[in-house]
Amino acid sequence: MKKHLSTFMLMARFALWPTLAAALLGAAVSAALLFSGGVHGSWDSSNFFDKADYAVTGAVVLLFVLLLRPMRERGGIQPGYTLRRLGVSELTAYIWQSLAAAMGFFICLMAQAAVIFAFALYTQAQDQGPAGDMSALVMLYLSPVAHALMPLSDWPVYIRMLLVCCALGAAASYFPFMNRHGKTAFSPFVILAAAIFGGALRADIGDYTMEGVIGGISFVVIGIYLYAVHYRAADIDDEDDPLGLTGGADSAAQS
Amino acid sequence: MLEIKNVSKNYGRKAALRDVSLSLPRGQLVGLFGENGAGKTTLMKCILGFVRYYGTITLDGEPIGRRNISRIAFATSEHSFFPDLSPLGHAQFYADHFPTFSRKRFDVLMDFFELPLSVASRKLSTGQKNQFEAVLALSQGADYILMDEPFGGNDVFNREDFYKVLLGILGENETVLLSTHLIEEVSGFIGRAVLIHQGRITGDVSMSDLDERGESLIDYVKSAWNYRADRIKKAIDELDEGAE
Numbered sequence: 001m002k003k004h005l006s007t008f009m010l011m012a013r014f015a016l017w018p019t020l021a022a023a024l025l026g027a028a029v030s031a032a033l034l035f036s037g038g039v040h041g042s043w044d045s046s047n048f049f050d051k052a053d054y055a056v057t058g059a060v061v062l063l064f065v066l067l068l069r070p071m072r073e074r075g076g077i078q079p080g081y082t083l084r085r086l087g088v089s090e091l092t093a094y095i096w097q098s099l100a101a102a103m104g105f106f107i108c109l110m111a112q113a114a115v116i117f118a119f120a121l122y123t124q125a126q127d128q129g130p131a132g133d134m135s136a137l138v139m140l141y142l143s144p145v146a147h148a149l150m151p152l153s154d155w156p157v158y159i160r161m162l163l164v165c166c167a168l169g170a171a172a173s174y175f176p177f178m179n180r181h182g183k184t185a186f187s188p189f190v191i192l193a194a195a196i197f198g199g200a201l202r203a204d205i206g207d208y209t210m211e212g213v214i215g216g217i218s219f220v221v222i223g224i225y226l227y228a229v230h231y232r233a234a235d236i237d238d239e240d241d242p243l244g245l246t247g248g249a250d251s252a253a254q255s
Numbered sequence: 256m257l258e259i260k261n262v263s264k265n266y267g268r269k270a271a272l273r274d275v276s277l278s279l280p281r282g283q284l285v286g287l288f289g290e291n292g293a294g295k296t297t298l299m300k301c302i303l304g305f306v307r308y309y310g311t312i313t314l315d316g317e318p319i320g321r322r323n324i325s326r327i328a329f330a331t332s333e334h335s336f337f338p339d340l341s342p343l344g345h346a347q348f349y350a351d352h353f354p355t356f357s358r359k360r361f362d363v364l365m366d367f368f369e370l371p372l373s374v375a376s377r378k379l380s381t382g383q384k385n386q387f388e389a390v391l392a393l394s395q396g397a398d399y400i401l402m403d404e405p406f407g408g409n410d411v412f413n414r415e416d417f418y419k420v421l422l423g424i425l426g427e428n429e430t431v432l433l434s435t436h437l438i439e440e441v442s443g444f445i446g447r448a449v450l451i452h453q454g455r456i457t458g459d460v461s462m463s464d465l466d467e468r469g470e471s472l473i474d475y476v477k478s479a480w481n482y483r484a485d486r487i488k489k490a491i492d493e494l495d496e497g498a499e
Contacts (some may be wrong), residue, residue: 006351074338081335085324186385
């Protein structure tokens with residue numbers, strides 16, 4: 001247990017500064033975009049927070065990029081040599097790294113949620129909202145950006161967003177994993193693009209088909225990455241032996 | 256006993272190790288010598304299970320795996336620490352993962368090399384990185400310590416100090432397999448020399464045997480590798496003839 005906690009803490013430590021940077025910068029940009037525009041007397045509730053959408057996307061992209069850096073080979077240093085000598089498997093280390101990254105994405109999105117919530121309350125306090133004392137609630141429900149971050153009683157969105165965070169964490173952690181094996185992974189960037197352009201960071205109220213599709217795809221993505229890491233970790237040095245001329249350490253040891 | 260039996264390894268069509276067999280009992284300081292590309296690093300990577308191979312490598316009769324790999328430490332000139340983690344963070348991490356980690360030895364060696372404890376390890380100089388890599392390997396509490404060219408970037412005085420410290424701190428059950436090109440420099444510190452040439456073990460001798468024969472390690476290496484001293488003169492003569 002100590003080894004697992006230690007591995008997770010190591011990964012969390014490396015995810016901490018990227019998370020803080022992306023969360024604070026994203027929140028600052030979001031606040032600037034929302035508050036600088038002032039409170040509108042007439043607006044469409046569904047796109048009221050659209051300005052924040054850019055900040056949410058920017059923060060997620062920034063965090064994703066920053067999370068590609070830790071635990072990969074840099075300046076000739078090979079942390080993989082140490083990771084492969086631990087009492088925990090490479091797959092386990094990858095899972096802890098993914099979980100730390102997923103928590104980073106969650107925190108980053110929560111920072112955005114806090115800004116949006118504050119602006120909704122501010123708008124309501126200015127008596128500029130669409131529904132009096134219920135304005136903040138209505139705005140948060142109707143805006144796809146805000147609803148994804150604060151689904152309130154719409155519980156499928158919570159599950160979907162957690163899965164999206166985990167899928168992004170798994171994708172971001174796959175890059176350094178592959179790098180430790182001397183390869184470059186491009187799939188994480190495809191996943192990031194799909195999340196952004198596929199609407200994974202927005203949620204329309206009551207659209208449970210979409211929730212199911214995005215949640216399902218996220219679940220599949222997580223599963224594929226776990227399998228890929230399991231497979232790659234066992235397939236120790238394929239890159240050194242493209243013709244497959246050598247046997248395996250495991251099989252050799254049994255012979 | 257670390258037992259390597261008939262180990263072969265290919266990189267594509269190139270043979271890196273050919274039928275290597277070697278036994279490393281506890282309590283030896285073994286020098287592993289070979290030219291660039293001889294297979295020294297590959298042999299260590301095979302022991303650690305980082306690469307696939309033909310043959311058998313066992314530690315006290317058991318295949319090397321997650322259960323017993325903590326009994327082997329590894330210091331490499333490529334460096335294997337976490338670049339963003341401080342030396343102090345490494346000490347804590349190693350203590351969590353290696354029950355035999357010696358914090359006392361870690362502190363003494365860090366102090367000896369005057370290495371900073373709280374900066375990110377990537378910020379250390381090349382020489383300091385080598386020292387830190389060696390400190391971690393020696394502090395892990397492993398029975399077998401594999402060191403692959405650990406002294407690149409360190410000056411001769413630093414290296415001399417390191418050898419002396421190594422001799423002073425190693426327990427009687429600790430074995431060091433030290434891969435280096437600095438044959439003459441380490442000859443006074445090692446107890447056994449293993450030569451590897453083009454992926455084959457071409458020599459394995461104890462330093463006491465060499466002493467009894469009145470042969471220096473470098474002469475032994477030269478004879479084992481069929482070193483042709485006359486080839487330099489021949490090349491120069493050919494150049495001179497060409498110039499005339």
